[in-house]
Amino acid sequence: MHVAMIGAGYVGLVSGACFADFGHEVCCVDKDPAKIDALNRGEIPIFEPGLAELVAKNVREGRLTFTTDLTQAVRSAESVFIAVGTPSRRGDGHADLSYVYQAARDIAAAIDGYTVIVTKSTVPVGTGDEVERIIREARPDADFAVVSNPEFLREGAAIADFKRPDRIVIGTDDERALSVMNDIYRPLYLNQSPVLAMTRRTAELTKYAANAFLATKITFINEIADLCEHVGANVQDVARGIGLDNRIGSKFLHAGPGYGGSCFPKDTLALIKTAQDHEAPIRLVETVAAVNSQRKRAMGRKVIAACGGSVRGKTIAVLGLTFKPNTDDMRDAPSIDVITALQDAGARVKAYDPEGMEAARSMLTDVHYTKDAYDCANDADALVLVTEWDTFRALDLRRLKAALAEPVVVDLRNVYRPDEMRRHGFTYVSIGRP
Ligand SMILES: NC(=O)c1ccc[n+]([C@@H]2O[C@H](COP(=O)([O-])OP(=O)(O)OC[C@H]3O[C@@H](n4cnc5c(N)ncnc54)[C@H](O)[C@@H]3O)[C@@H](O)[C@H]2O)c1
Numbered sequence: 001m002h003v004a005m006i007g008a009g010y011v012g013l014v015s016g017a018c019f020a021d022f023g024h025e026v027c028c029v030d031k032d033p034a035k036i037d038a039l040n041r042g043e044i045p046i047f048e049p050g051l052a053e054l055v056a057k058n059v060r061e062g063r064l065t066f067t068t069d070l071t072q073a074v075r076s077a078e079s080v081f082i083a084v085g086t087p088s089r090r091g092d093g094h095a096d097l098s099y100v101y102q103a104a105r106d107i108a109a110a111i112d113g114y115t116v117i118v119t120k121s122t123v124p125v126g127t128g129d130e131v132e133r134i135i136r137e138a139r140p141d142a143d144f145a146v147v148s149n150p151e152f153l154r155e156g157a158a159i160a161d162f163k164r165p166d167r168i169v170i171g172t173d174d175e176r177a178l179s180v181m182n183d184i185y186r187p188l189y190l191n192q193s194p195v196l197a198m199t200r201r202t203a204e205l206t207k208y209a210a211n212a213f214l215a216t217k218i219t220f221i222n223e224i225a226d227l228c229e230h231v232g233a234n235v236q237d238v239a240r241g242i243g244l245d246n247r248i249g250s251k252f253l254h255a256g257p258g259y260g261g262s263c264f265p266k267d268t269l270a271l272i273k274t275a276q277d278h279e280a281p282i283r284l285v286e287t288v289a290a291v292n293s294q295r296k297r298a299m300g301r302k303v304i305a306a307c308g309g310s311v312r313g314k315t316i317a318v319l320g321l322t323f324k325p326n327t328d329d330m331r332d333a334p335s336i337d338v339i340t341a342l343q344d345a346g347a348r349v350k351a352y353d354p355e356g357m358e359a360a361r362s363m364l365t366d367v368h369y370t371k372d373a374y375d376c377a378n379d380a381d382a383l384v385l386v387t388e389w390d391t392f393r394a395l396d397l398r399r400l401k402a403a404l405a406e407p408v409v410v411d412l413r414n415v416y417r418p419d420e421m422r423r424h425g426f427t428y429v430s431i432g433r434p
Contacts (some may be wrong), residue, residue: 300341
């Protein structure tokens with residue numbers, strides 16, 4: 001199978017490399033020449049565990065190529081995946097579909113023979129209809145189908161998620177397109193990943209419903225954590241106590257600084273907008289989004305309170321900048337709100353992150369970036385753990401205490417044990433634990 005992957009970002013590059021690894025011939029297209037040049041030099045423009053090796057192997061074996069020339073890639077493809085970004089539109093929070101529609105126009109001009117065009121980007125209900133209309137209008141003669149195949153991979157575990165997905169969702173009414181999609185994903189049947197065929201609109205909505213549900217679960221436990229702090233209960237025990245109930249499940253019940261990243265914030269907003277437009281507002285998700293966006297800055301206030309009510313003139317060390325570990329993705333990371341709140345209150349901020357500092361530098365300019373966790377802690381008046389990278393999970397507590405000017409630790413991921421931290425002489429604040 002010849003596959004063209006339009007967009008070589010977090011989703012396109014991982015999907016393209018995995019499809020190539022299944023044995024397909026994949027050409028990844030990106031309009032960013034710097035990205036394609038880097039890939040052609042053997043450099044991976046993003047950090048995703050295992051991706052460099054997977055890309056190198058499939059390039060070496062001749063199944064994976066990179067180009068800026070969409071026409072060439074699409075012309076020889078039986079299926080064309082759209083994996084371009086769908087960020088929040090400035091001003092109103094709707095999904096910005098301009099990249100998707102541009103890709104559709106570019107694809108329309110290039111298709112040759114029966115082609116299945118697959119939207120892998122997260123797109124609002126009805127986008128597939130519009131993509132189909134755009135292509136049909138540009139090429140009334142063309143033989144094609146437009147399918148929705150939303151992606152559920154998680155950054156940081158993207159390859160494993162792609163190769164062993166909980167399910168594959170395929171939205172189409174076109175039998176011929178469904179059969180092509182089944183051929184593309186056939187290697188996964190061995191892993192018995194369920195393939196759910198449904199209508200295109202249903203598939204589009206399924207992706208938003210999944211992300212909104214997960215965002216709700218996180219926000220729920222975050223608010224329970226706040227209550228725990230007021231009543232002297234322990235949110236980790238509550239989470240275990242409810243999570244072992246199979247109807248609830250234990251995942252996504254870790255209280256923290258609020259969800260961030262490239263998906264949940266923008267996808268909850270887009271779902272809210274779609275629902276309002278269709279006069280079926282989802283008040284629950286509206287509340288989740290509002291609670292979450294206030295929470296991130298509130299974490300800055302939590303740090304200020306731990307520092308005795310003021311951080312003016314103080315130095316705060318921040319460990320972890322990316323929105324979660326094992327990625328370099330800084331999009332909508334809670335660290336941005338926490339750091340900005342601290343700076344607004346007059347603090348100087350030092351920070352360290354194993355992979356995110358390059359991306360962070362352009363977003364958080366007034367921050368002193370350090371070479372490791374201890375360098376970051378050195379002479380700081382408090383240390384805030386924002387992202388739970390493995391390397392922050394077993395810090396040498398004696399060394400940390402000696403490095404800090406004041407032994408104040410605010411652990412926004414509940415990585416450490418309160419009793420142990422107090423025994424080491426820290427003033428320790430975490431989320432929802434006495
Ligand atoms: N990142 C995730 O974890 C994740 C998970 C599931 C779904 N998604 C969805 O997948 C989509 C892509 O997300 P991402 O994180 O990979 O985005 P990204 O920004 O990392 O990558 C998008 C890429 O598309 C390229 N591009 C844009 N328009 C193009 C065009 N017309 N032709 C060729 N290339 C073009 C950009 O240059 C960029 O490299 C989004 O809709 C997102 O919501 C993301």
